[in-house]
Amino acid sequence: MTTPVRRAAVFAILATLSLAVPLFGPAVGATLAAIVLVGAFVLTDGPLFDLLAYPSDYEDGRLYGLLTFVLAAVVLGLIAVTASLSIAVFVGTVLLIGYGNLGERLARLRTDTEVVVVTTFCLVATLAATAGQLATFWLTGTAIEPLLPTVLFLAASGTLFAALLRDVLLLYDDPIVMLSVGFLLWLLVELQPAIGAGEIAIALAVTVALGYASFALGTASIAGMLTGVLLGLVTIVLGGYGWFVVLIAFFAIGGLSTKYRYERKEELGVAEANDGARGSGNVLGNAAVALVAVLGYAASSAALLPADPNPALFLFAFAGSVATAMSDTLSSEIGSVFERPRLITTLEPVKPGTDGGVTWQGEVAGIAGGAIVALISYVLFPEVDAVGAAIIAAAGFVGMTVDSLLGATLEGSVLGNQGVNFLATLLGAIVCALLVFSVGVLG
Structure with a gap:
């Protein structure tokens, strides 16, 4: 084996020591962690140092990679012992x-x-992660069968989040990844997902298949694929398949619109980089607000929010944010192939690709995009009547317009493209929820 593989094997063995907490108790687990930490601190050279050291550790002669890895595990372990984070999630x-x-x-x-x-x-x-959780339940005498779907959901969600973070960060940032995954899974457990074994299997199969299809078709990078699969899985489990259909409609139509007359876009210098494959930043910029709405819906349904809002408000916020993302994407991708855009703030002619530049063709495409999301929502959700659908479409138009205004005024100097997308979808969600609340759609 190469040194990186041997080092990874040792780290995996050390990770297995986390089972000492459910097996022998927190005191034994803390003792083992302390022994490893002391050993990592005093070991400064020699074959064992060479085995465990990352390249950056040689500069200071300290096993900082091992130290931070164990410390991250200790932090999660302390939270598991003193707070509501379960031991099973910690070990997993x-x-x-x-x-x-x-x-x-x-x-x-x-x-x-x-x-x-x-x-x-x-x-x-x-x-x-699945084996770690199940082993913990077995060691603590907890019934395993009723918990299997949740265990698999947590394992898959944590893995996708870890893979995404590792794509964005460095390999040596595993301690950050560990803590981030632990906190995410802690949140998901608190939301009390109610799923069956068949449901989680179908959800995983559907999201992974569609995610890989987006990668194979060149509409998403690997990071974009991972982000989309994670968003899809969480949306199905915490919201439902109707929510997922709305979200996947945006990803599918938006991804295909990126490929629309791509050669022409390259000629005009307005084509998306990486052959149109969208990365994690683009996916999150357009869908982060939708994800927060899904989490808010689950928290509201589980009575975890202090104000006890109507869960349907989060449904409309979700639809409004996706309608904005769809409207903006179609407006940009279809409108950009036309050579006579005008700046939205002054209506002066500008070059194609200018931030804040709009065309009437793009505006029509954007309105159609919002209407598509509204129609899907009307068909799938009993809470969305004709008035609610009209509000969703209107929110999409408002969000798209704000995106263009921000592009003309702040993009490039204060905000990046992803920041503009995020603020536009946030406004679309807020406008949709406020309109629904003010007109009494929810009764």
Whole structure:
């Protein structure tokens, strides 16, 4: 084995020590962690140092990679012992990172194809996280069968989030990834997802298949694919398939619109980079507000919010944000192929691709995009009547217009493209929820 693989194997073994907490109790687990931390601090050279050291550790002669890895596990362990984070989630998270990293390192011995490496990480990490949670339940005498769907959902969600963070961060940032995954899973557990084994299996199959299709068709990068699959999975489990259909309609139509007359866009210099494949930043810029709305809906349904709002308000906020994203994407991708855009603030002619430049063709396409989301919502959700659908479409138009105004005034100097998208979808969500509340659509 190469040194990176051996190091990953040792880290995986150390991650397995997290099982000492449910097996022997927190005191023994803390003692083992303290021994490893002291050893990592005093070990400054020699073969064992070379085995455990990351390249950056040689500069100061300290095993900072190992120290921070163990410290991250200790922090999660302390939260699990003193707060509502379950021991099972703590163990599953630590094993997810440790064994997922080992799986990735082994995959790199065989191939340089990044999608294969990421897939291997996801498979190994999901199995490790699942095994860690189940082992904890078995050691503590907890009934396993009723918890299997939730265990798989948490393992898959944590793995996708970890893979996404590892794509954005560095390999040596595993402690940050571990803590981030632990906090995400803590939140998801608090939302009390109610799912069956068949439902989670179908949800995983659908989201993974559609995610890979987006990657294979070139409409999403690997990071964009991971982000989309994670968003889709969380949306199905916490919202439902209707919410997922609305979200996937945006991803599908928006992705295809990026490919619309792509050669012409390249000639005009307005084509999306990476052959139109959207990355995680683009996906999150357009869908982060929708995800927050899904989480708000789940929290409201579980009576975790102090004001006890009507959960349907979050449904309309979700639809308003997606309508904005759809309207803006179609307006930009279709309108950009026409050579006579005008700046939305002054109506002066500008070059194609100018921030805040609009065309009448793009505006029509944007209105149609919002109407599509409104129609899908009207068909799928009993809470959305004709007035509610009209409000969703109107929110999409307002959000699209605000996106153009921000592009003409703040983009490039104060905000980036993803920031503009986020603020526009946020406004679309707020406008939709406020209009629905003010006209009494929800009774």
